[in-house]
Amino acid sequence: xxxxxxxxxxxxxxxxxxxxxxxxxxxxxxxxxxxxxxxxxxxxxxxxxxxxxxxxxxxxxxxxxxxxxxxxxxxxxxxxxxxxxxxxxxxxxxxxxxxxxxxxxxxxxxxxxxx
Numbered sequence: 215x216x217x218x219x220x221x222x223x224x225x226x227x228x229x230x231x232x233x234x235x236x237x238x239x240x241x242x243x244x245x246x247x248x249x250x251x252x253x254x255x256x257x258x259x260x261x262x263x264x265x266x267x268x269x270x271x272x273x274x275x276x277x278x279x280x281x282x283x284x285x286x287x288x289x290x291x292x293x294x295x296x297x298x299x300x301x302x303x304x305x306x307x308x309x310x311x312x313x314x315x316x317x318x319x320x321x322x323x324x325x326x327x328x329x
Contacts, residue, residue, distance in 0.1 A: 236309035265319025277307035
């Protein structure tokens with residue numbers, strides 16, 4: 215469980231078109247086996263500490279002729295951002311994907327000071 219102190223609570227959110235590979239011949243659409251798309255997301259303002267990040271699929275366009283295998287996660291979360299990652303494997307073919315994310319955490323306040 216993540217506990218928040220008496221600081222301001224900040225919420226940032228957005229969507230990310232992580233790739234569009236059907237029209238460029240990219241690996242998620244044309245290749246097989248383990249593949250990964252990764253992109254750094256920057257928060258609109260830094261948090262005081264690394265926030266909790268919730269990430270999910272907002273849109274997924276895949277081939278109907280193959281099994282759909284998808285793993286979506288946020289990694290390397292810090293005060294300024296995180297890595298959004300979509301992984302697949304096997305014969306899965308993904309044409310394009312958009313991810314949705316929400317970050318919730320403590321924010322610095324103008325009255326905060328340190329000794």
